[in-house]
Amino acid sequence: MAGSSFGTIFRVATFGESHGPALGAVVDGCPAGLALSEEDINVYMERRRPNGGALSTKRRETDAVEILSGVFEGMTTGTSIALLLKNEDQRSRDYAKIKDVFRPGHADYGFDAKFGFRDYRGGGRSSGRETSARVAAGAVAQKFLQSLNIECRASLSRIGNVDASDLEACSFLIEQCRVRGDSVGSTVSCSVSGLPAGIGDPVFEKLDANLAKAMFSIGAVKGFDIGEGRRAAELFGSENNDAFYMEAGRIRKKSNHAGGILGGISDGSDLNMTVYFKPTPSIALEQETVTRAHLDTRIRIEGRHDPVIGGRAAVVVECMTALVLADALLLNMGARADRIRNFYGIE
Numbered sequence: 001m002a003g004s005s006f007g008t009i010f011r012v013a014t015f016g017e018s019h020g021p022a023l024g025a026v027v028d029g030c031p032a033g034l035a036l037s038e039e040d041i042n043v044y045m046e047r048r049r050p051n052g053g054a055l056s057t058k059r060r061e062t063d064a065v066e067i068l069s070g071v072f073e074g075m076t077t078g079t080s081i082a083l084l085l086k087n088e089d090q091r092s093r094d095y096a097k098i099k100d101v102f103r104p105g106h107a108d109y110g111f112d113a114k115f116g117f118r119d120y121r122g123g124g125r126s127s128g129r130e131t132s133a134r135v136a137a138g139a140v141a142q143k144f145l146q147s148l149n150i151e152c153r154a155s156l157s158r159i160g161n162v163d164a165s166d167l168e169a170c171s172f173l174i175e176q177c178r179v180r181g182d183s184v185g186s187t188v189s190c191s192v193s194g195l196p197a198g199i200g201d202p203v204f205e206k207l208d209a210n211l212a213k214a215m216f217s218i219g220a221v222k223g224f225d226i227g228e229g230r231r232a233a234e235l236f237g238s239e240n241n242d243a244f245y246m247e248a249g250r251i252r253k254k255s256n257h258a259g260g261i262l263g264g265i266s267d268g269s270d271l272n273m274t275v276y277f278k279p280t281p282s283i284a285l286e287q288e289t290v291t292r293a294h295l296d297t298r299i300r301i302e303g304r305h306d307p308v309i310g311g312r313a314a315v316v317v318e319c320m321t322a323l324v325l326a327d328a329l330l331l332n333m334g335a336r337a338d339r340i341r342n343f344y345g346i347e
């Protein structure tokens with residue numbers, strides 16, 4: 001299947017299905033000399049892992065990463081970094097009932113229409129579990145960004161129409177979902193500080209275009225805003241423009257409606273992004289659907305599913321952002337002839 005690799009210089013290929021023996025990623029193009037350990041990556045894996053809490057599936061996913069190559073004596077060598085995540089706790093029997101039935105809201109029908117058959121156990125490549133490989137790769141990108149003093153953080157900001165900081169209202173909403181056998185949508189906010197001005201490109205490789213593509217490649221993402229995002233369509237120019245001013249010899253902006261990118265290129269202020277997730281498609285409530293043999297039927301989905309996706313997906317958003325930025329930073333190294341001459345020591 002095409003489409004399993006991402007990036008130009010800092011390039012990642014992922015592999016594996018949720019109920020196969022393992023998933024993983026190969027990161028190519030990571031510069032040599034970066035300190036990297038399995039522990040560095042596992043901190044991120046831990047944030048994505050189901051923890052049995054209210055927002056997450058009861059599935060157990062150990063998700064400890066094994067570095068197979070590209071690191072020697074704790075430092076990246078500049079060669080490809082292979083990352084392996086073995087699958088555990090696979091209960092494929094939970095999925096036997098959906099073998100010949102298309103789950104509403106999931107990838108089953110499209111996958112079947114394209115390939116003629118599918119790995120129905122947990123959604124195969126369309127499973128939320130697929131995102132664990134991106135997180136492992138993105139953790140390497142995060143290490144690279146941190147070495148440049150760039151900080152990238154994402155967190156769940158809303159569950160349905162409730163602010164995530166209102167814990168009581170959130171618990172009530174989740175409990176309602178659990179009792180009804182339903183799920184609910186969510187919103188993740190991501191921000192990046194320390195990104196220098198001048199990163200990105202003006203046309204097809206616009207930084208915001210590449211971030212949008214990265215976000216929409218995550219399962220269940222249905223919307224992406226940068227800065228004011230879609231709200232800018234309701235503003236006047238005088239409200240939406242960010243005034244420039246000088247401070248201690250540096251160009252600054254008085255506001256950040258742009259969210260840190262102008263003309264596809266970073267403007268030196270924080271990147272502020274919002275990512276919108278639909279409700280988890282697998283719900284216990286009975287739904288109408290059809291079989292592969294084109295018969296109308298009804299389905300009640302069993303198995304262990306996240307009632308809200310944004311809780312576990314925040315770190316996926318963070319890691320996909322880090323992958324886009326690591327690539328853009330490396331691509332930028334070739335932007336100026338004078339700097340290239342300087343790098344090679346030519347007067």
Ligand SMILES: Cc1cc2nc3c(=O)[nH]c(=O)nc-3n(C[C@H](O)[C@H](O)[C@H](O)COP(=O)(O)O)c2cc1C
Nearest residue numbers: 106107126127128219220221281282305306312313
């Ligand atoms: C971290 C994460 C966890 C997910 N968990 C589940 C889940 O437990 N059950 C489910 O049906 N979908 C889950 N999804 C969503 C499906 O992967 C996604 O909705 C499906 O592939 C269809 O793709 P689309 O929603 O982008 O159209 C999850 C997605 C992510 C990013």
